Amino acid sequence: MTGISALGFDLILAALILGAGLFAITVRDLFGAVVFFIVYGVFVAIAWLRLGAIDVALTEAALGAGLTGVLLIGAVARLSRVTTPAGNNTSDEMRRPPAGARLASMVVAGSISGVLGWAFLSLPDSTGLRDAVADNLAVSGSANPVTAVLINFRGWDTLLESVVLLAALVGLWSLARDRDWGRRAGLRQHARPGGVMATFGRLLPPFGLLLGVYLVWAGSSYPGGAFQGGTVLAAVWLLIMMAGLMPVPRMVSVGLRAVLVAGPLVFLGIGIAGAMAGTFLGLPPTYAKPLILTIEAALTLSIAATLALLVLGTPDPSP
Amino acid sequence: MLADALTIVLTGTGMLFFFAGTAGIIRFPDTLSRLHALTKADNVGLGLLILGLAFQAPDLLTLGKLALVWALALVAAGTTAQLVARSAWQSGEQSAERSADAHDPAESTLRGDP
Numbered sequence: 001m002t003g004i005s006a007l008g009f010d011l012i013l014a015a016l017i018l019g020a021g022l023f024a025i026t027v028r029d030l031f032g033a034v035v036f037f038i039v040y041g042v043f044v045a046i047a048w049l050r051l052g053a054i055d056v057a058l059t060e061a062a063l064g065a066g067l068t069g070v071l072l073i074g075a076v077a078r079l080s081r082v083t084t085p086a087g088n089n090t091s092d093e094m095r096r097p098p099a100g101a102r103l104a105s106m107v108v109a110g111s112i113s114g115v116l117g118w119a120f121l122s123l124p125d126s127t128g129l130r131d132a133v134a135d136n137l138a139v140s141g142s143a144n145p146v147t148a149v150l151i152n153f154r155g156w157d158t159l160l161e162s163v164v165l166l167a168a169l170v171g172l173w174s175l176a177r178d179r180d181w182g183r184r185a186g187l188r189q190h191a192r193p194g195g196v197m198a199t200f201g202r203l204l205p206p207f208g209l210l211l212g213v214y215l216v217w218a219g220s221s222y223p224g225g226a227f228q229g230g231t232v233l234a235a236v237w238l239l240i241m242m243a244g245l246m247p248v249p250r251m252v253s254v255g256l257r258a259v260l261v262a263g264p265l266v267f268l269g270i271g272i273a274g275a276m277a278g279t280f281l282g283l284p285p286t287y288a289k290p291l292i293l294t295i296e297a298a299l300t301l302s303i304a305a306t307l308a309l310l311v312l313g314t315p316d317p318s319p
Numbered sequence: 320m321l322a323d324a325l326t327i328v329l330t331g332t333g334m335l336f337f338f339a340g341t342a343g344i345i346r347f348p349d350t351l352s353r354l355h356a357l358t359k360a361d362n363v364g365l366g367l368l369i370l371g372l373a374f375q376a377p378d379l380l381t382l383g384k385l386a387l388v389w390a391l392a393l394v395a396a397g398t399t400a401q402l403v404a405r406s407a408w409q410s411g412e413q414s415a416e417r418s419a420d421a422h423d424p425a426e427s428t429l430r431g432d433p
Contacts (some may be wrong), residue, residue, distance in 0.1 A: 207391065
């Protein structure tokens with residue numbers, strides 16, 4: 001796309017993003033707000049594509065629109081079960097918070113947008129760290145600058161991100177009641193054996209596994225990586241469990257917990273080995289590529305398991 | 320030239336299907352007929368779009384990817400439609416039973432709503 005058609009496309013896209021965002025905030029019905037949030041995420045992913053940031057576009061589509069959308073839909077379903085007694089048909093109406101709370105959140109959100117906008121407009125005209133990354137790409141062990149930054153140059157951020165994800169799951173699990181502890185995570189799955197869901201659960205996983213592993217493997221030289229691949233693998237695992245082809249793991253399972261901590265633990269271990277050799281989280285150029293692949297593989301497993309368990313949630317309260 | 324014309328005709332027709340499907344989702348009264356409208360847009364509309372775009376594909380690999388997109392969307396849309404329909408049907412049955420128990424004829428009008 002060039003010239004006028006590209007400009008027209010971008011203007012329409014920007015209008016759609018703003019419109020979807022506005023509807024997500026203003027629509028009264030909770031489920032509708034979630035739907036507009038997902039639509040918003042898809043449009044933002046297309047915008048990242050238009051900007052040439054394919055890694056960010058993939059992450060936005062997989063995590064921002066896909067996974068967060070599923071989490072929010074689950075939250076709405078649980079909320080409506082908790083807050084409205086059976087037979088009450090106002091289940092979808094959002095109860096309006098008091099005016100003070102709405103005003104306060106408007107002021108906070110508005111100030112954050114204002115500060116971000118000001119920071120963006122007052123940025124000095126420079127290429128940032130792009131040249132520094134490009135100069136050191138050869139010794140980073142990765143041909144994809146995004147992966148080089150995420151695992152090598154700014155390994156700290158990614159290590160802490162993986163720990164934050166784990167902390168989120170610990171926080172969610174701590175909401176489970178004591179007597180449910182040790183039961184299978186999430187709501188009971190009831191797919192009919194031999195039904196559509198069971199067939200779908202057999203048909204799609206091979207494609208999903210291939211795509212998930214490819215995204216991780218390709219991440220070292222092309223757009224892709226542990227977070228995008230992990231999200232796809234989480235979806236595959238969830239699909240298999242929902243189709244009733246594999247049991248949902250128990251929350252006390254030692255094997256499951258080993259998978260959950262494997263990523264941060266391997267990352268931290270390699271970081272400490274680097275500290276012995278001189279720099280914490282520093283990767284020696286000769287071993288950088290295999291080390292990055294090891295970290296990415298372990299992180300992918302942990303991210304996939306954590307995301308899937310976040311979607312499953314705590315055990316069904318009705319026994 | 321001919322390829323471009325075919326692309327325009329096919330994608331245009333495809334968008335008509337999406338338009339009709341969207342109108343159906345908004346206007347149709349119950350879940351099952353709304354699903355009918357949605358799956359028409361998904362299957363035929365997307366199929367026509369993909370067919371139109373296929374005339375612009377530079378190589379066989381792109382052609383294969385387009386075909387895969389359509390095939391996966393068909394399977395996913397078909398499965399989801401079945402699941403939503405079954406769920407709507409069952410909850411419709413349940414609310415009908417409940418209203419029969421309560422002897423409340425007004426509630427049976429809710430039947431079929433998600």
